[in-house]
Amino acid sequence: MKLRQIAVPVIAIVIFLVLWEALVWVMGWPNYKMASPSDLVPAYLRYWNLFLIMGWQTLWRTVIGLLVAIVFGTALGMIMGFSRTMRDALYPLLVGFNAIPKATVVPIIALMFVGLHDFNTVLIAFMISFFPIAVSVSIGLSTLEPEYRDILRSLGASQSTIFWKIALPKTLPEFFGALKVSVTLAFIGTNLMEIVSPHGRGLGALFDSGKTNSDYPLMFAVLIALAFLGIVLYYVVVALEKVFAGWAERAPG
Template sequence: MSQKTLERIMPWAVVIGLFLFWELAVRVFDFPEFILPAPSVIFEAMWQWRVPILENAAQTAMTTVVGFAIAIVFGLVTGIIIGSSSLIYNGFYPVLIGFNSIPKVAVVPILVIWFGIGTVPAIITAFLISFFPILVNVATGIATVEPELKDVLRALGASKRDIIVKVGIPRSLPYFFASLKIAITVAFVGSIIAETVASNKGIGHLMIVASSRFEVPLVFAGLLVTAIMGVIMYVIAIAVEKRMTGWSVREMDGPAAGS
């Protein structure tokens, strides 16, 4: 079996093995369903409640994608501005770190007061929680351009804007796409947090309602659906990253690696 074939099979084998181990552990130790349902019971609940799950999953996916898209725009622009100037970088970083340290669940009640219960608080929470990783990585990518390279470019007549546009931004792209893979997963966390507190639809709301009725398999079904959506978005981010920044990836298993 080739290395590439094994790499394709391995994720599926790990996931299937995890579910089999989970199923076996529940059966052997006889965990009550209201504490830890078996995967077979969770899949049954997913099929039984497929219509409300799909409707609420669509809502969660929409709020997450919208919040994530806004975070990409603001994070990219702000990261370029902050990374382009050491004065701005040093001035704004304490504020940004302090803001990021605030638990976003504590911000949701304020968003409810401002915007009411519904979609808007979920979008804003997804934006707030995914904005910081993008900003930090883009700013770091631009700010860490080698001083020697800057000196050479200035000697060749390049302006500060030329250095940022032609060197800084391309150099920050691997950082940027790495941050997207982190941000998209935490964006779902933001949406779910807001939906559990301030929404009448979405996977978070569905899980709260299910837990209040002690329908634990449905709660786990909501968690599983959220995980699936996160994996899908992560795979999309990887595909775009390979398309845009393939030049930055070196083959590790080629002939040179073994020589």
């Protein structure tokens, strides 16, 4: 990676923080109205061990939820991609399910599996993030040009050979596009559950305790920590995309 590729986003983040700091300073906001970046530093220093523990809990539950979403979403996408009937049958259900605000589902799930905090959190992360994956895989498979199929079928290849050699790799760019959306969605899901659940864990619970104790800089610090985790996971996906679907990227210009 070139220096430029690292420097540009870092400079952009620094500029953002400076503007934020300046805005709070110029407006003269107290930190309970709007904390500034300089308020966050003491919050991180004071609670660094909590941030590590809670951050890890949020991260692993999000990643597990995302992995389940990948497996389930890909399987569902395959079913809908290969069968027109299944596509017609499942799309309305899927769209309807996705249209339900997950914030309303959180208390239902929390009651349904009361006490199973890890399970609930993973479940919501999964529920909120599988939709883009399922849709992209199904579209990728159903729009496979018939010639691609014919070129292998005319040689006597089986359906599964066609899937592994052509359909799957050809769908990867769409899949990774969807995964980038799903990553951020999964974080939203995890945090919804962490904030709403009594005796929750993770960064969401830390946010909630900041609220209870009127520690406003802590609340902002949690938001920034979440943003940081989101960025990290996003770039993990970008790196995987480079490895598995780097061919789809054209040289710019």
